[in-house]
Amino acid sequence: MHKQVNVQALVLYSRPLGEGDRLLTLYTRELGKISAVAPGARKMKSKLAAAVELFSRGQFLLYRGRSMYTVTQAAQEGQHQAIRQELKLYACGLYLAELVTKAVEENEANPAIFELLLESWQHLETGKTKPALLARFFELKLLDLLGYRPHLDGCAGCGKCRGAIYWSDKSGGILCADCGPGDADAFSLSRGTCALAQYLLKAKPGRLASLRVEVEQHKELKRLVQSFYQYWTDIGSIKSAAFLEEIT
Ligand SMILES: [Zn+2]
Structure with missing residues (x-):
């Protein structure tokens, strides 16, 4: 060696x-x-x-x-001078760093995670996107790269998706009106939040600047993604999450 x-x-x-x-x-x-x-x-x-x-x-x-x-x-x-100088950007940059630190094992190369963090810091630096939205984007993308991509295209139980939809950590994504009620831990999810999560999973950071997100949708997405991390990964608590929340 x-x-x-x-x-x-x-x-x-x-x-x-x-x-x-x-x-x-x-x-x-x-x-x-x-x-x-x-x-x-x-x-x-x-x-x-x-x-x-x-x-x-x-x-x-x-x-x-x-x-x-x-x-x-x-x-x-x-x-990334701007991230160091502006408190909101700093809080978000720190959160992304801590999330990566907690979510990955040592000595396991994953160039896509390197790219994701680099392009997210670079975009954060421009100040064009709200730090909280960039954080949600990053969380979803990182889940995908860690091998835990949430299932959002159709019901994780039967593949169909009519009527009301539910979210289930255990099933790994959304459930339909038939499958959702059978899952004790599933909670109902708005279609708008589901569409937002789908969009963020496929977006590049540059597309976030023009995205308008309602406060309720953002809150729902945040709760859902956090719960998904706690279910599927060992990240535990992220110290800088509270700091980011307070600042933004
Ligand atoms: Zn179903």
């Missing part, structure tokens, strides 16, 4: 460690989520300093140790 590895990385987490180091959680295109130490990154003249800040994107040269990586070189390629 090569000891040196070159990766493209997004900084999900960065905190001071010891005298002048930083401890990082990186999401890399090549290796997935990893932990790394950036030695001396807090020293005045460190060449690593800019590249290892939260929300940075860069090219990293890493040394593979027994339990952790060490950053030997890093060149920043993007810093």
Whole structure:
């Protein structure tokens, strides 16, 4: 196994460690989520300093140790300055980072998740879409990439979809008026919210800016997606979710 590895990385987490180091959680295109130490990154003249800040994107040269990586070189390629400066954007950027950190295993590469996070941060940076809507978009897309795409095209029980519809975590998506009442945990869902979820699952971030969403629909979608995460994944509670909620 090569000891040196070159990766493209997004900084999900960065905190001071010891005298002048930083401890990082990186999401890399090549290796997935990893932990790394950036030695001396807090020293005045460190060449690593800019590249290892939260929300940075860069090219990293890493040394593979027994339990952790060490950053030997890093060149920043993007810093997402607006996300750092504006509280609403910051809260959302942090939430996306924490969601990825909690939802993925270490050392499992998934370039599509790398792309999703990068393009979401880049879009957030423009300030064109409400952070809360971008968060819902990201949650749905991430579910899909983790292998838990909600079933929204027709009833998950019988395939048909007439009349009222229901949502069921256990069935993995929507149920029809015949199947829904038989599922003790299913709750009724508005068609508008279902259509919104379908749209977000297929959309690119650039399309979100012009999307108008009613408050009730947004609330319903949020509740549904959160409940789906709790049922299907081990993410537990996301600290920055409350912060995002408060700010937006
Ligand atoms: Zn059905």
